[in-house]
Amino acid sequence: MEDKMPDAQTYEYESGVTKVAVPNDFAKSRRISNDSHLELSIVDQATGDEMTLGVDDFDVQGYGDEELIITLNEAVPAGSHLKVLGGRSRVGRRPLLHKLGMRVGEDNTSKIIPAPSITIKATGFQWGWTYSYPDFGDFEFDSLIAPKETVSSELFRLATTNDVVVPAGETVRIVTTGRDVIHAWAMPAFGTKIDAVPGRLNETWFYTENEGTYYGQCSEICGIDHAFMPISVKVVSREEFEAWVNEQADLNGLEPFFDTTDQLAAAEVPADVN
Numbered sequence: 618m619e620d621k622m623p624d625a626q627t628y629e630y631e632s633g634v635t636k637v638a639v640p641n642d643f644a645k646s647r648r649i650s651n652d653s654h655l656e657l658s659i660v661d662q663a664t665g666d667e668m669t670l671g672v673d674d675f676d677v678q679g680y681g682d683e684e685l686i687i688t689l690n691e692a693v694p695a696g697s698h699l700k701v702l703g704g705r706s707r708v709g710r711r712p713l714l715h716k717l718g719m720r721v722g723e724d725n726t727s728k729i730i731p732a733p734s735i736t737i738k739a740t741g742f743q744w745g746w747t748y749s750y751p752d753f754g755d756f757e758f759d760s761l762i763a764p765k766e767t768v769s770s771e772l773f774r775l776a777t778t779n780d781v782v783v784p785a786g787e788t789v790r791i792v793t794t795g796r797d798v799i800h801a802w803a804m805p806a807f808g809t810k811i812d813a814v815p816g817r818l819n820e821t822w823f824y825t826e827n828e829g830t831y832y833g834q835c836s837e838i839c840g841i842d843h844a845f846m847p848i849s850v851k852v853v854s855r856e857e858f859e860a861w862v863n864e865q866a867d868l869n870g871l872e873p874f875f876d877t878t879d880q881l882a883a884a885e886v887p888a889d890v891n
């Protein structure tokens with residue numbers, strides 16, 4: 618599963634609609650072909666709250682075809698829009714009960730996840746990591762082991778000088794390479810481990826909805842300081858992420874990437890990132 622990049626797509630439709638045509642233009646083997654490949658929700662535009670529709674709330678024609686026609690029992694209410702997430706990429710365990718007719722995802726162990734919204738390039742070097750964010754003005758920074766006296770004993774040899782910052786609930790593509798010898802970008806909490814090889818690009822991905830900071834380490838013996846190149850990923854809200862991106866842009870002499878005039882004031886900018 619790690620080697621297959623998530624490819625599900627999200628489509629949004631206005632309030633008032635009852636019938637929508639949804640593209641199903643994946644490769645044939647990846648098409649939406651049953652209700653476990655679809656997730657429909659009604660999103661309140663004011664609050665952002667999502668209410669997931671049950672399979673009995675809509676009817677689908679054209680499973681497996683290039684276009685699906687979805688008919689809702691009730692029109693999308695005013696002040697809301699319809700979000701359709703469709704595709705075969707998932708995270709979580711696929712319950713055995715699915716084979717007995719239970720809808721995948723019903724017990725929250727497995728769910729559809731969208732194609733990556735962010736690509737981060739991680740370059741291993743002796744001894745640390747450089748992270749580039751090509752989608753957001755192409756800033757980059759180095760992440761080195763944090764000085765011992767600055768970290769708690771729990772984070773000894775895990776904390777870094779700069780966290781990788783990503784938004785929760787979005788799929789993140791990680792592209793790895795090496796600047797000198799082979800390293801490996803490993804993040805156990807995400808089930809992610811991939812070699813970072815000079816002259817080659819590898820790619821993998823992760824997805825988490827849980828905000829917090831996660832730690833990993835280089836996992837390919839790369840020289841005398843191999844044990845001193847930790848990896849830290851800070852998962853934040855979308856608003857915090859955008860504020861952080863703008864802060865990075867500023868540090869790199871770039872224009873702000875996101876127009877977050879309101880959000881910047883409201884969002885908590887992670888204090889330990891610079």
Ligand SMILES: [Cu+2]
Nearest residue numbers: 835837839843
């Ligand atoms: Cu190493």
